[in-house]
Amino acid sequence: MLSKNKIKFITALQKKKNREEEKLFVIEGDKLVREFLNANIRLKILVAKPEFINSLTSDKLSLSDETESVSFGELRQLSSLKTPHNALAVVEKAEPGFDQSRIFQQLSVALDGVQDPGNLGTIIRAAAWFGISHIVCSNDSVDVHNPKVIQATMGAILHVQIYYADLLEYLAGARKKSIRVFGTMLEGESVYSNELADKGIILLGNESKGISPDLIPFISDRIYIPGTGSSKPGIDSLNVGMAASIVFSEFSRRN
Numbered sequence: 001m002l003s004k005n006k007i008k009f010i011t012a013l014q015k016k017k018n019r020e021e022e023k024l025f026v027i028e029g030d031k032l033v034r035e036f037l038n039a040n041i042r043l044k045i046l047v048a049k050p051e052f053i054n055s056l057t058s059d060k061l062s063l064s065d066e067t068e069s070v071s072f073g074e075l076r077q078l079s080s081l082k083t084p085h086n087a088l089a090v091v092e093k094a095e096p097g098f099d100q101s102r103i104f105q106q107l108s109v110a111l112d113g114v115q116d117p118g119n120l121g122t123i124i125r126a127a128a129w130f131g132i133s134h135i136v137c138s139n140d141s142v143d144v145h146n147p148k149v150i151q152a153t154m155g156a157i158l159h160v161q162i163y164y165a166d167l168l169e170y171l172a173g174a175r176k177k178s179i180r181v182f183g184t185m186l187e188g189e190s191v192y193s194n195e196l197a198d199k200g201i202i203l204l205g206n207e208s209k210g211i212s213p214d215l216i217p218f219i220s221d222r223i224y225i226p227g228t229g230s231s232k233p234g235i236d237s238l239n240v241g242m243a244a245s246i247v248f249s250e251f252s253r254r255n
Helices: 004-012 016-022 030-038 050-054 072-078 100-104 117-129 147-153 167-176 240-254
Strands: 024-028 043-048 067-069 087-092 107-111 134-138 161-165 181-190 200-204 221-224
Touching: 004 043, 004 072, 016 024, 024 030, 024 147, 030 043, 030 087, 043 050, 043 072, 050 067, 072 087, 100 167, 107 117, 107 167, 117 134, 117 147, 117 240, 134 167, 161 167, 167 181, 167 200, 181 240, 200 240
Parallel strands: 043 067, 107 134, 107 200, 134 161, 181 200, 181 221
Antiparallel strands: 024 087, 043 087
8 A cells, every 4th residue: 555655756746846856757557657668667666556567577577666556546546647547657757968969960850839748749759650769849848757748659758859958049059050940830831842851850839829930030941731722710720749740751751
């Protein structure tokens, strides 16, 4: 049975401030916990129903510093989900080194003020699917370790490095290196006719405001996703997660 202090400690990690102080975050769900274990990621705490724990091999169990067998009711106390799964775990936050020169040699993504956890999770998942390994987020973007973001990535978080930086400085550095910046905007050249490159930065903006005006001068290629040619009531643009998937797919198809 979990102590009150342990319950309080784990549930506190739902807040960004506590995640940053403890350098820990929570993953939830049988599949996600197994994905981390299969990637040989150490777990600080594994909390799960007995049947889930019994299903793990000894080498996987050895990756958990602390394992707690609990009831469904106890999991419900800890979970951020409406319907808890059979397992959750506390994981130490990785601190990837922000090597701009290495990122500039590949196709990467920059996110300007993306706020919705589901959108960030979808973008990470799409990036992983299409072989994009680096995403640089503005400092006002949603925290990648938000439980809803982690859940939406469905394990893709293991395959994409996420960084937070001042995008003005980052894009200024890219321009000095003559790195192309593909900004997704309503005015521009169709993504299907633009001469896309196998390296550069795909810049995606905030859900409602788009790309910040102070970042627009750094865009070398304004690209958009053409629709039917006329807007319809309630449909004047694509969700940023959907747009990202389409753009990533076209870059992948070309290269």
